[in-house]
Amino acid sequence: MxxxxxxxxxxxxxxxxxxxxxxxxxxxxxTPQTEIGExxxxxxxxxxxxxxxxxxxxxxxxxxxxxxxxxxxVMTSSSSCAVALMQESLSYAASxxxxxVLINVMRAGPGQGYIYSSQGDYNQATxxxxxxxxxxxxxxxxxxxxxxxxxxxAFYLAQKYRNPVILLVEGLLGQMAEPVILNENPYPEIxxxxxxxxxxxxxxxxxxxxxxxxxxxxxxxIQDLFKKYKTIEQNETDWEEYCCDDADILITAFGAYARNTxxxxxxxxxxxxxVGLFRPKTLYPxxxxxxxxxxxxxxxxxxxxMNCGQMExxxxxxxxxxxxIWNITKPVGDILSPExxxxxxxxxxxxEEKKYANNI
Amino acid sequence: MNKNFxxxxxxxxxxxxxxxxxxxxxxxEDLFVTYCTCYGAEMRGGAVNCEINVSDKxxxxxxxxxxxxxxxxxxxxxxxxxxxxxxxxTIIANSSLxxxxxxxxxxxxxxxxxxxxxxxxxxxxxTNSIALGILGKISGNIxxxxxxxxxKKILQNKTELIEKNIEAFMLGFNYVQEGK
Numbered sequence: 001m002x003x004x005x006x007x008x009x010x011x012x013x014x015x016x017x018x019x020x021x022x023x024x025x026x027x028x029x030x031t032p033q034t035e036i037g038e039x040x041x042x043x044x045x046x047x048x049x050x051x052x053x054x055x056x057x058x059x060x061x062x063x064x065x066x067x068x069x070x071x072x073x074v075m076t077s078s079s080s081c082a083v084a085l086m087q088e089s090l091s092y093a094a095s096x097x098x099x100x101v102l103i104n105v106m107r108a109g110p111g112q113g114y115i116y117s118s119q120g121d122y123n124q125a126t127x128x129x130x131x132x133x134x135x136x137x138x139x140x141x142x143x144x145x146x147x148x149x150x151x152x153x154a155f156y157l158a159q160k161y162r163n164p165v166i167l168l169v170e171g172l173l174g175q176m177a178e179p180v181i182l183n184e185n186p187y188p189e190i191x192x193x194x195x196x197x198x199x200x201x202x203x204x205x206x207x208x209x210x211x212x213x214x215x216x217x218x219x220x221x222i223q224d225l226f227k228k229y230k231t232i233e234q235n236e237t238d239w240e241e242y243c244c245d246d247a248d249i250l251i252t253a254f255g256a257y258a259r260n261t262x263x264x265x266x267x268x269x270x271x272x273x274x275v276g277l278f279r280p281k282t283l284y285p286x287x288x289x290x291x292x293x294x295x296x297x298x299x300x301x302x303x304x305x306m307n308c309g310q311m312e313x314x315x316x317x318x319x320x321x322x323x324x325i326w327n328i329t330k331p332v333g334d335i336l337s338p339e340x341x342x343x344x345x346x347x348x349x350x351x352e353e354k355k356y357a358n359n360i
Numbered sequence: 361m362n363k364n365f366x367x368x369x370x371x372x373x374x375x376x377x378x379x380x381x382x383x384x385x386x387x388x389e390d391l392f393v394t395y396c397t398c399y400g401a402e403m404r405g406g407a408v409n410c411e412i413n414v415s416d417k418x419x420x421x422x423x424x425x426x427x428x429x430x431x432x433x434x435x436x437x438x439x440x441x442x443x444x445x446x447x448x449x450t451i452i453a454n455s456s457l458x459x460x461x462x463x464x465x466x467x468x469x470x471x472x473x474x475x476x477x478x479x480x481x482x483x484x485x486x487t488n489s490i491a492l493g494i495l496g497k498i499s500g501n502i503x504x505x506x507x508x509x510x511x512k513k514i515l516q517n518k519t520e521l522i523e524k525n526i527e528a529f530m531l532g533f534n535y536v537q538e539g540k
Contacts, residue, residue, distance in 0.1 A: 004387065006380065006383055006384050006387050006393070006395065006513070172396075172422065175396065175397065176394055176395065176396045176422070177380070177383060177394070177395040177396075177397075178392075178393065178394050178395070179387040179392075179393060256422060259419070259420045259421070259422055260420065260421055260422055260423065262418075262420035263420040263421045266420070334423055335422060335423045336423070337421070337423045337424060337425050338420075338421050339425055340425075
């Protein structure tokens with residue numbers, strides 16, 4: 001039987017990174033993800049791997065860019081307000097096509113905010129705050145087991161597509177412990193010998209840079225990037241459906257918060273009201289096509305998020321206004337309990353019924 | 361089966377130690393468990409609590425408004441969490457550091473002088489293990505066979521310490537039986 005351990009989300013992420021061959025970590029401490037760096041500072045030194053506690057988050061991600069260009073498997077981790085500092089370099093990493101894994105264990109913003117758990121960085125992660133046309137793959141785990149599994153996937157996708165990958169985790173999940181099955185890395189190694197900068201002995205020299213004064217070349221480069229994004233959208237879009245097949249009411253939620261909504265689905269199903277949950281596992285690429293198909297048969301959608309409704313616009317874009325969308329949001333803090341969510345949803349159902357009656 | 365536990369006290373009382381031992385025991389029984397901690401910046405003296413959910417099914421309720429069991433190792437935590445206990449739930453309180461006062465009449469109270477009992481055992485640090493023993497008895501959810509393995513997960517190879525803690529655990533376990 002495979003080894004099982006009770007791990008915090010943060011430690012599960014760090015353990016998974018070591019398991020799939022991460023050999024360089026650069027980071028700067030910030031609550032609620034400090035355990036990642038703390039754990040790796042010991043484990044990576046024991047294994048003679050590269051660990052640097054950088055002088056700032058800006059330094060950390062730029063060190064990551066440098067190491068990634070030599071073909072290293074690189075990870076950096078931080079939290080919301082400090083991930084904001086890394087946005088410029090993420091744009092560079094996307095243009096340079098460097099495989100970087102960035103863990104964002106979200107805390108409350110905007111600005112300095114505080115250490116309360118939040119999902120406030122949906123926009124920051126999926127849209128990005130760097131300049132120019134680029135995309136980063138964004139994975140969203142909802143359990144500690146998924147923190148572990150998706151970290152391995154993040155390294156694989158980063159190497160496969162030569163693109164930055166963000167693992168977007170709530171502070172709640174980073175700090176919560178659950179049993180984790182410590183699976184071996186299921187993904188194949190990706191050959192990077194064609195592009196990494198490992199010394200030009202016996203081969204022509206190479207360079208990796210985003211500066212391109214030639215207009216045509218720059219245009220081609222960006223178009224190539226978007227061809228790659230298209231492939232990512234076709235191959236890597238991932239989601240979870242819970243009681244969706246015959247749902248009249250569809251809940252959309254992501255991350256750990258989606259779990260409380262499963263309890264909500266169970267409650268309403270017992271009462272004969274068909275409620276289902278649609279949870280994107282990849283926030284970019286967003287599973288728009290599947291959501292559009294499912295929503296054809298639902299009366300309305302309720303978007304539930306621990307922010308002021310950032311994913312709601314992606315849900316609206318996917319459904320193109322074909323179904324009404326309600327939302328239940330709370331910007332920061334403790335996630336709403338199933339009991340509270342049930343009360344709020346009952347209110348929405350009542351209002352929808354009134355609307356329906358008025359139309360007749 | 362779905363049970364919730366809150367363990368609370370002050371920094372240094374071993375709240376998170378018994379919390380993670382309890383969570384590990386549930387894991388060793390192949391149950392689903394979530395373990396959340398909450399603590400201040402202080403190493404000692406600050407308020408500390410943890411929440412454990414255990415279920416035989418996937419846990420889809422990460423935030424609960426009410427709990428089935430509360431362990432409160434001091435007055436402040438008893439005051440803070442009494443209202444979070446479900447009707448018919450149980451409160452285990454350390455009467456060495458909290459007044460014996462039954463504010464609610466819809467819950468079961470077990471007051472025990474845990475710190476004094478631990479001091480009698482020779483180490484006041486065992487207060488937490490005695491409390492866990494009482495919980496083990498009354499919750500009926502803890503497999504006594506797994507106790508040693510659970511302690512080993514946290515205390516690793518400190519054999520002597522594990523033995524002492526298990527002695528304290530058994531003292532708590534038998535405490536309720538004797539009808540005190």
